[in-house]
Amino acid sequence: MNSETIIMPSATHPHARIAIVGGGIGGLCTALSIHHHCGSAVSIDVYEQASQYKEIGAGVGIGVNAAKLLYKIGVGEAVQKIAGLRDGVWISFRKFDDGSDVVTVPEPDAKLKQLPVHRAEFLELLLETVREKGAARLHTHKRCRKLTVSVQNLVLSHIYRLTDRKGSR
Numbered sequence: 709m710n711s712e713t714i715i716m717p718s719a720t721h722p723h724a725r726i727a728i729v730g731g732g733i734g735g736l737c738t739a740l741s742i743h744h745h746c747g748s749a750v751s752i753d754v755y756e757q758a759s760q761y762k763e764i765g766a767g768v769g770i771g772v773n774a775a776k777l778l779y780k781i782g783v784g785e786a787v788q789k790i791a792g793l794r795d796g797v798w799i800s801f802r803k804f805d806d807g808s809d810v811v812t813v814p815e816p817d818a819k820l821k822q823l824p825v826h827r828a829e830f831l832e833l834l835l836e837t838v839r840e841k842g843a844a845r846l847h848t849h850k851r852c853r854k855l856t857v858s859v860q861n862l863v864l865s866h867i868y869r870l871t872d873r874k875g876s877r
Contacts, residue, residue, distance in 0.1 A: 724750040728844070729852040731756030732763065733827070736834035737778075743843035744781040752844035757851040763831035767792070770823040779820070783837050790833060791823040798822070 726742060728735045731754045739752050770778065770787065778784040798815040802808060815821060838844050849872045 726750050726752045728752065728754045730754075731758075731761050731846065731848075733768070733831055733834065736761075736831065736838055737781075739838055739844040740781050740783065740834065740841070741777070743838075743841060753847060754838070754844045755847045755850040755852065757849070759848055761831065761835050761846065761848070763827040765827045767824055768827050768830065770825060772820055772822055775820055775823050778823075782841075783833065786833055786837070787823055787825060787830065790829045791825050794821070794824065 724746070728738050735754050735756070739754050742750060742752055770791075775784060775787070778787050794815055796815050798813045800812040801810040803810060835846075838846065851871055853871050
């Protein structure tokens, strides 16, 4: 039986334990944000259904507001180092058939700019940061099969039933 039940904070379990289901960019950013704001007041587990934390795909553009948050949680400088160069271009639209320019908008002259990054590099950076900071325990081969929510004495409890990727309970 490869399953786990996680009981979130309640009167009988006062220490906050947080389960993040999904270990992609969003899940790891969430873990780092919670760790940044709550520190040791919470225990964080990140569950990924794949056999490893791995991203596929091309690039992702991190907007200025998201970049501000990455700096706030302590990974902004590291992301800046892996970000591509924009050569003064904020956005450019080109014709699909010949690649000719339709319109190009210059990058605003600002201290903080958009960050174009490769998904796999960004995920690896986040994964390394989670490990370095001890921000969360990382699990693979875990899939959320059931979520039960109950309210008792004005305390909200979530019970997650996690199984291994093959469906064993």
